[in-house]
Amino acid sequence: MRYCTNCCLPDTKPGITLDDRGWCNGCRTSLIKKEVDWDARWRDLESIVDQIKAKNNPFYDCIVPVSGGKDGWYQANVMAKEFGLKVLCVTLAPHLPTTEGINNINAMIKDLNVDHLKITLKNSVIKNLRRKCFLELGEPNWAEHCCMFAGVVQSSLIYDVPLIVWGEDISFEFGGIQSKESKPSAIEIDQGDLIKSRSVLDFLGDDVLERDVFFYQYPEYEKLKKAGIQSIYLGHFHKWDGRAHYNFVKERGFKGREAGPLSGNYINYDNIDEKLCEINIWLKYIKFGFWRPTDQTCYDIWNDRLTRNEAVDIINKLQNEFPKENFQDFLNFHSLAEEEFWSTVEKFRNKNVWEQIDGQWKIKTELVKL
Ligand SMILES: [Zn+2]
Numbered sequence: 001m002r003y004c005t006n007c008c009l010p011d012t013k014p015g016i017t018l019d020d021r022g023w024c025n026g027c028r029t030s031l032i033k034k035e036v037d038w039d040a041r042w043r044d045l046e047s048i049v050d051q052i053k054a055k056n057n058p059f060y061d062c063i064v065p066v067s068g069g070k071d072g073w074y075q076a077n078v079m080a081k082e083f084g085l086k087v088l089c090v091t092l093a094p095h096l097p098t099t100e101g102i103n104n105i106n107a108m109i110k111d112l113n114v115d116h117l118k119i120t121l122k123n124s125v126i127k128n129l130r131r132k133c134f135l136e137l138g139e140p141n142w143a144e145h146c147c148m149f150a151g152v153v154q155s156s157l158i159y160d161v162p163l164i165v166w167g168e169d170i171s172f173e174f175g176g177i178q179s180k181e182s183k184p185s186a187i188e189i190d191q192g193d194l195i196k197s198r199s200v201l202d203f204l205g206d207d208v209l210e211r212d213v214f215f216y217q218y219p220e221y222e223k224l225k226k227a228g229i230q231s232i233y234l235g236h237f238h239k240w241d242g243r244a245h246y247n248f249v250k251e252r253g254f255k256g257r258e259a260g261p262l263s264g265n266y267i268n269y270d271n272i273d274e275k276l277c278e279i280n281i282w283l284k285y286i287k288f289g290f291w292r293p294t295d296q297t298c299y300d301i302w303n304d305r306l307t308r309n310e311a312v313d314i315i316n317k318l319q320n321e322f323p324k325e326n327f328q329d330f331l332n333f334h335s336l337a338e339e340e341f342w343s344t345v346e347k348f349r350n351k352n353v354w355e356q357i358d359g360q361w362k363i364k365t366e367l368v369k370l
Contacts, residue, residue, distance in 0.1 A: 026175030094274030101273025
């Protein structure tokens with residue numbers, strides 16, 4: 001395990017390669033972003049919008065996926081307010097929403113004055129899929145990630161909407177498997193870091209039938225092409241900065257977590273709309289030796305808001321915190337006994353990254369200041 005010498009990402013993250021300087025993909029992306037002609041990229045977006053407007057779509061011009069978080073709100077604002085498109089916001093409804101999440105999404109819909117479609121998945125199916133994904137992959141949110149993308153794209157076919165506007169390409173923005181260059185088209189979003197090559201059909205059984213997983217299955221590219229659906233990343237056309245988006249939507253009614261950052265977090269507005277995702281993120285710590293505090297502080301290093309040494313202190317202080325806030329909800333939702341949870345966690349612990357000293361698990365390679 002080696003850490004980037006410019007930020008703190010470890011090379012255990014899938015897709016990360018450190019170059020001769022010891023810099024990671026995320027740091028290389030931050031340099032690329034500084035050199036892009038963003039005005040030219042914005043003009044490219046304007047011409048896409050002009051094409052969409054010229055179609056005189058009967059109902060909606062564009063779909064924006066939203067969770068109630070800062071980025072979706074920002075994206076929908078650009079498309080609805082700045083470009084004046086008729087926007088349909090689409091949400092994959094969380095099964096255990098937080099009060100902040102419900103309030104933020106209501107405030108967003110009011111602020112933007114748009115229609116909002118909520119996809120709520122059958123409880124028994126999502127529960128069974130999540131349970132299987134946790135026990136077999138150590139990644140409880142895997143099937144939901146499929147649905148986050150596929151459900152939105154299926155909606156564009158159902159409602160005949162010609163444009164889908166996603167946020168950032170996470171593998172480019174955060175350094176991941178397909179991160180070499182920014183691409184405008186998101187049509188292959190189902191091949192991205194969160195989904196990879198598995199199929200939801202691998203998890204079918206007596207409790208989950210093929211007809212239960214419509215919203216989990218990405219349509220064939222040919223079908224999308226025939227329907228004339230364009231799928232784009234706004235992050236290709238506009239210099240993406242999650243914190244700037246937070247500051248923008250905060251003025252319009254978005255509220256961070258009132259009780260302060262969740263355990264292991266250093267900001268109070270990351271994934272605060274639901275209660276089941278945080279354990280999924282924490283499992284990265286077991287598998288790869290990093291999680292929220294590294295993600296959040298590296299983002300601020302890339303955007304010149306934090307030095308590496310400051311980030312090292314924050315990460316070393318926070319990374320051993322366990323996401324205790326919604327742990328009981330997590331166990332209850334998946335009908336898991338606490339023992340079963342911990343034995344599953346141990347099954348996925350990466351022994352190349354972790355070692356046991358005096359009965360305590362420790363990361364072998366300590367993150368230190370340079
Ligand atoms: Zn880096």
